[in-house]
Amino acid sequence: MASAEKHGARDVVPPAAADVIEPADRDAIEAITQEEAVMDDAKAAHTLIGFAKAATEKEHKMTLAEGLRLYPKAIAWSLLISTCIVMEGYDVTLINNFYAFAPFNRKFGDLQSSGQYQVPARWQTGLSNGANCGELIGLLINGFVSERFGYRRTVIGCLVAITGFIAIFFTAQSRGALLAAEILCGIPWGVFQTLTITYASEVCPVALRGHLTTYVNACWGIGHVIGIGAILGVLNRTDEWAYRIPYALQWMWPLPLIVGVAFAPESPWWLVRHNRLADAKKSLLRLTSSRSRQANNEDGADFDPNETIAMMVHTTAIEDDVTRGASYLDCFKGSNLRRTEIVCMVWAIQNLSGDSFSNYSTYFLEQAGLSSHKAYDFAMGQYCFNIVGVMGAWLLMSFGVGRRSLYLYGLCGLCIMLFVMGFLGLVPDAHRNAGSIATGSMMLGWAFCYQLTVGTVCYSLVAEISTRRLQIKTVVLGRVLYIIVGIVCSVLSPYMINPTAWNWRNYAGFFWGGMCFLCIIYTYFRVPEPTGRTFAELDLLFENGTPARKFKETKVDVFEHTVSADAFREYKNQVNVAQIE
16 A cells, blocks of 8 residues: 555545555554644644633733723622621621520520529530531531532522521520521531632632632621621510511521522633533633623733633643642642641631630620620621721732731731730729720720731632632631631630639730731741732642742743643643634
């Protein structure tokens, strides 16, 4: 057979003649077929890298204003899904303040020798931590469910479940029923705690990532403020509706959220991870403004969804190459171990830096002689700091202040204030009221500094430091440690403050100040600066073992990184532009 015929064997040899082709010719045909397959892979890789590089350059150049113009829909959908967190902040405020409600105590408390009803301490502890137990279950479930079924379906399922669980609160006739409601509602709340952060980080560009992820912290503040407002609205009631009305108000959230989330686009990153590139492009187009895309085309700085999808595919290919598995165990392998450790500690530091101690500002103000109504007014002001602090953090980030800088210097400010509160314990008893007012006021200042820095920036750090492939599971592990540390701190703090226990009072500030100082040391050496980095760049910085203090100035080119042919071949059939248009 002629050489030309061999090279064109697949075209000129009739199917019927295939059985007469000699073994040598068969080997030649297979070799040519494999060579063409390799060429196809190379072509696909070239298309992928070219598009991904163009998208990466555009993300680096994108300003906050440009991001706001191009991604207004992504902002709206992210804010909607993050609002699910408001429900948790609302309920936590209710249960912790109902212990002082006479109608609630008459129904669920025991008669004391003084003639008043009071919920036993063991039941207060159980009810307050019941939601935490449910959240631990929900967090672990979310690591599997949301990655398999998608973010939208998971959120809708949890909202439907919580609609039924609220009925247990409303109809509860015993402390056991209340505890069951807390645990059951805690399961979907645990899902919301991590899924909202992940969705926010995946539907927006680098320029908006810090703002949308930190909004989650504002949602807790909104829930707290609404909860305090609901309590103040029924404070003068003496019947059972004093606590049933606030519980019933929880039903105002699920139905509108279900309707809204049903129309929300799925995360394009999640769709890319499941090889649904056509759907990922449709989702991306729904997240961006068609008017802004058209305006960009006229200016020559066009937004190309194919390039953005290619960047997602390239990043996912790198992560597939670095992280072969996607289980909880893989969070503790290779460079992912360091990322998991940082995410866990960034969460835990929120409690270790003295948050539980600062929550006793109302106690110190009451010790100074303030009425319960005025103490509640101060509490509402403290909760408002969640919202004001987030806005302040947005402003600082807009002026180029990095996440690491905000987190580190915020801890320094918190540490100083905690030691000042400790030294206020040296005020003589003759001036105890003045010392208590100073302590309560300092705690309010501490709360503002906390929400401006550590309390808010944490949500951006945990979303950016974790890898896309393992993000949900990594954030889940971090939140689990946060809850565990929070439970321990919530148990220790009352003993430190209570005059019938350790009676440390202000001196507890020295303990938490020391803990905060240790957090500063950890942050300085271990927490990196992710501001302005794409997910692929962060992947390589961690893979290369870059020290945390050098993240900001280290230059890295993700397109010089060699990705295995298997990783590219997995996406080859969908990388072609025509297939995702």
